[in-house]
Amino acid sequence: MRIRPVSRGPVPGAARAAVLAGAAVLTGLVAAVLASRRLRAVEVIGDSMLPGLRPGDWLLVREGARPAPGDVVVARHPARPELLVVKRATRRHGDGWWLESDNQAAPGRSDSWDFGAVPDALVLGRVVARYWPPSRAGALTRGALGEQAAVTLGRPAQRSEQ
DSSP, X not given: OOOOOOOOSOOHHHHHHHHHHHHHHHHHHHHHHHHHTTEEEEEEESSTTTTTSOTTOEEEXXXXXXXXXXOEEEEEOXXXXXXXXXXXXXXXXXXXXXXXXXXXXXXXXXXXXXXOOEEGGGEEEEEEEEXXXXXXXXXXXXXXXXXXXXXXXXXXXXXXXX
16 A cells, blocks of 8 residues: 655645635634724824833723723813823713823823813723733733733724823
8 A cells, every 4th residue: 555645835825825714714703802892992102101001002992891090091082082092090070080191291291181071971991901012912900001911912993192
């Protein structure tokens, strides 16, 4: 009986198709998870949340999650609703939240010291994780910017100024 040897190298066209199909399935699964958990991805721009959050960090925001004092949140800027801001919710103030930058000395920073309390309706959600860059990925804990277990997801679709 003779046995024909199996090729050890991949078939270039088939391998490429398999990788692309796998990537498409993974992208679809990530999108489904994000949609089912009401997660939004945003990019940090600016220095107002240094040292914990840096420009270029990508964050996952749980939309509709109620913040507590110390949480990092994403909100619509009260005077410019098209602009999203990443800030720390420091305290309840009337029917909204007092949102502050961690780095008050950042050039051009804008927070509740400038525009007052942000109404609940403009607070979109609580930041639950940083997933980019991978070296700094992890869950964000209340009152501190944690560096715990890595979260790895695809590239996001929206940018957020601080």
